[in-house]
Amino acid sequence: MTYAKTAAFTEEQQQLSRVAKALAHPARVAIIQFLASKQTCISGDIAAELPLSRTTVSQHLQELKALDLIRGEIDGLTVCYCLNTELLQRVHQQFTAFFIEATSGAACGPDDACAC
Amino acid sequence: MTYAKTAAFTEEQQQLSRVAKALAHPARVAIIQFLASKQTCISGDIAAELPLSRTTVSQHLQELKALDLIRGEIDGLTVCYCLNTELLQRVHQQFTAFFIEATSGAACGPDDACAC
DNA sequence: GAAGTATGTCGCAAATATACGACATTAAAT
DNA sequence: ATTTAATGTCGTATATTTGCGACATACTTC
Numbered sequence: 001m002t003y004a005k006t007a008a009f010t011e012e013q014q015q016l017s018r019v020a021k022a023l024a025h026p027a028r029v030a031i032i033q034f035l036a037s038k039q040t041c042i043s044g045d046i047a048a049e050l051p052l053s054r055t056t057v058s059q060h061l062q063e064l065k066a067l068d069l070i071r072g073e074i075d076g077l078t079v080c081y082c083l084n085t086e087l088l089q090r091v092h093q094q095f096t097a098f099f100i101e102a103t104s105g106a107a108c109g110p111d112d113a114c115a116c
Numbered sequence: 117m118t119y120a121k122t123a124a125f126t127e128e129q130q131q132l133s134r135v136a137k138a139l140a141h142p143a144r145v146a147i148i149q150f151l152a153s154k155q156t157c158i159s160g161d162i163a164a165e166l167p168l169s170r171t172t173v174s175q176h177l178q179e180l181k182a183l184d185l186i187r188g189e190i191d192g193l194t195v196c197y198c199l200n201t202e203l204l205q206r207v208h209q210q211f212t213a214f215f216i217e218a219t220s221g222a223a224c225g226p227d228d229a230c231a232c
Numbered sequence: 233g234a235a236g237t238a239t240g241t242c243g244c245a246a247a248t249a250t251a252c253g254a255c256a257t258t259a260a261a262t
Numbered sequence: 263a264t265t266t267a268a269t270g271t272c273g274t275a276t277a278t279t280t281g282c283g284a285c286a287t288a289c290t291t292c
Contacts, residue, residue: 008167009142017145023136025250026125029214033129036218044268051124056251058270077259077268085219092215098145099208102152103201141280160238172281174240193238193289234292241286248279256271262264 016098019091022067027052027060035070035083043072043079132214135207138183143168143176151186151199159188159195 006014023029027050034049035041043061047054061081064070069088072081122130139145143166150165151157159177163170177197180186185204188197 006142009146013142013145013149017140017142020136020139020145021141024133024140025137026122026129026133027250029129029133029136030125032218033214036220042268043270047269052250053252054269055253055271059250059252062270074258074269079269083218088215088219092212092219095211095215096208098149099204099211102148102199103204103208104152143280158238159240163239168280169282170239171241171283175280178240190239190288195239235290236292237288237290239287239289242284244282244284246280248277250277251275253274254272257269259266259268261266 012094016094019067019069019094022064022069025060027057028064031057031060031064032069032083035081041081043081046081128210132210135183135185135210138180138185141176143173144180147173147176147180148185148199151197157197159197162197 009017023032030050031046034046038045043058044054046061047057050057052060061070061072065072068084069091070081071084072079074080139148146166147162150162154161159174160170162177163173166173168176177186177188181188184200185207186197187200188195190196
């Protein structure tokens with residue numbers, strides 16, 4: 001029943017947590033950073049760069065692709081993966097809105113003291 | 117062996133994914149938003165607000181507390197939970213840096229076309 | 233001190249995530 | 263056509279997450 005209660009939350013909360021889950025593994029963070037650094041982006045290069053098997057990297061890629069954060073285009077024998085910068089920008093805005101909301105509310109006082 | 121390979125990634129990547137994992141569940145997003153909206157913050161109120169049992173909410177609270185994103189101070193019989201806005205601001209900066217890096221790199225062309 | 237109330241912890245069951253080897257698939261090359 | 267090379271998919275083992283009831287703890291109140 002692990003995720004049975006997901007539907008009980010706002011679509012906004014679900015959306016944010018979905019993307020957060022995609023970033024919840026260092027390998028997927030590393031993949032996005034690697035795609036951002038390289039101009040050419042071939043799947044094989046990614047697997048060679050990470051300390052994981054090719055199979056595992058492929059799964060992480062599929063997970064990012066499922067959220068449309070990255071896109072893969074078949075180019076002959078290799079696959080060209082690129083970032084969906086448009087979506088990433090929207091996601092960035094969502095996170096920013098969330099953090100601004102979170103940092104403007106009731107806060108703990110300094111030195112672990114609660115202000116209540 | 118699930119997380120055996122975590123150590124092979126950068127401390128920066130691990131840090132980002134750790135926080136992302138904390139936000140990877142809508143309940144925890146909702147908890148942070150709720151703490152931000154209320155000026156008074158009592159654990160019992162949170163459990164009453166969410167569509168989850170008190171036990172489960174308590175666990176989510178412990179998870180957020182483990183990362184120091186929220187802090188709880190015992191106030192007699194009740195516990196006062198507040199956001200650690202200082203840390204949240206630092207986390208916000210980390211996410212922003214990540215997204216800026218991600219959105220300034222190689223991108224997919226429009227209409228699913230890769231630019232490679 | 234007995235009773236009641238607010239929280240945290242433990243233990244369990246079910247669902248997901250992680251990781252990888254073995255196999256399938258597809259396209260280039262000979 | 264056969265081989266080679268690059269990827270994706272399947273099956274599987276293990277670890278972690280999620281969710282909750284039952285119990286323990288601690289503090290207040292009577």
